[in-house]
Amino acid sequence: ISLGVVHSHALSSSSPSSESLKKTFIDKCEAFIQNNKSSSANNCQKIWSAFQQAFVGRDPCNVPMEAYDPLIHTVIQDPVCNRMLFWSKTKKIVHDFTEKRDCFLTLEDTLVGFIMNGLTWCGKEESNETFTTGCPGWTDCVNNTVRSFWNRASAAFADAACGDVTAMLNGSIATPFSPTSIFATIEVKRFKAAKVKSLSVVLVTKENKGTTCDDPSLQDLQKEIEPKLKYNCKAVPESKIQDCISHPDTACGACW
Numbered sequence: 072i073s074l075g076v077v078h079s080h081a082l083s084s085s086s087p088s089s090e091s092l093k094k095t096f097i098d099k100c101e102a103f104i105q106n107n108k109s110s111s112a113n114n115c116q117k118i119w120s121a122f123q124q125a126f127v128g129r130d131p132c133n134v135p136m137e138a139y140d141p142l143i144h145t146v147i148q149d150p151v152c153n154r155m156l157f158w159s160k161t162k163k164i165v166h167d168f169t170e171k172r173d174c175f176l177t178l179e180d181t182l183v184g185f186i187m188n189g190l191t192w193c194g195k196e197e198s199n200e201t202f203t204t205g206c207p208g209w210t211d212c213v214n215n216t217v218r219s220f221w222n223r224a225s226a227a228f229a230d231a232a233c234g235d236v237t238a239m240l241n242g243s244i245a246t247p248f249s250p251t252s253i254f255a256t257i258e259v260k261r262f263k264a265a266k267v268k269s270l271s272v273v274l275v276t277k278e279n280k281g282t283t284c285d286d287p288s289l290q291d292l293q294k295e296i297e298p299k300l301k302y303n304c305k306a307v308p309e310s311k312i313q314d315c316i317s318h319p320d321t322a323c324g325a326c327w
């Protein structure tokens with residue numbers, strides 16, 4: 072089955088320092104479109120304009136997620152039912168996994184997620200400039216330029232969810248369903264039973280240690296989703312996922 076998605080992680084991961092954010096943005100945007108023909112209706116210049124208006128000339132600690140609405144509405148992105156992969160505290164293993172195979176799609180495999188992954192940016196009051204250094208960190212202020220982007224992009228990704236959705240959570244930490252995570256505060260709240268049939272949690276564990284699917288935080292997750300939405304959870308040893316990463320020919324369905 073062709074998803075019309077080519078994982079483009081390898082194309083560019085360099086971060087700009089003195090080089091302009093615009094060039095990095097347009098280059099990554101065009102590289103993505105080259106490799107994902109299903110997104111060829113997008114215009115990178117138009118997307119850049121919609122993106123930069125969210126934060127240029129604004130206090131970098133006062134950019135609400137709604138500032139990125141024009142960006143989200145400018146991007147043309149096909150929903151990919153049954154293949155959407157959400158994650159929390161599992162960034163590395165999830166992307167090592169999706170990089171090797173086309174059966175799952177994360178936010179970072181979509182156009183805006185791919186472009187902004189690894190980048191830092193912000194504006195300044197009374198300035199037309201775009202900065203890539205000296206920007207507020209993730210927890211320095213609630214409405215910071217970068218965090219609001221990821222909140223808004225995550226909301227759009229979750230709004231597009233349909234069919235069977237998967238979430239890879241970390242079974243090596245005390246609270247795999249962290250109440251302050253983007254997954255808990257934004258994504259789960261947007262799964263609608265009218266479109267989403269089921270939520271399958273893959274709890275990545277270190278060899279029979281750590282949390283299990285009975286964990287209280289996962290019970291909270293189950294309570295949080297609409298009752299019509301089916302829920303299941305499976306603890307999967309990290310080594311099993313690592314095996315699947317090393318053997319990309321293994322069918323995705325055999326990985327957990």
Ligand code: AVW
Nearest residue numbers: 157158159160161162178209210225228252253254255
């Ligand atoms: P995460 P989420 N300081 O692994 O559920 C700096 O907690 O929130 O998973 N950077 C941070 C901080 C922090 N305190 N907290 C989070 N981040 C950044 C989008 C950092 O880059 C996808 F669709 C970390 O790797 C997933 O389903 C990233 O946020 C979901 O949202 C994820 O934090 C993952 O977000």
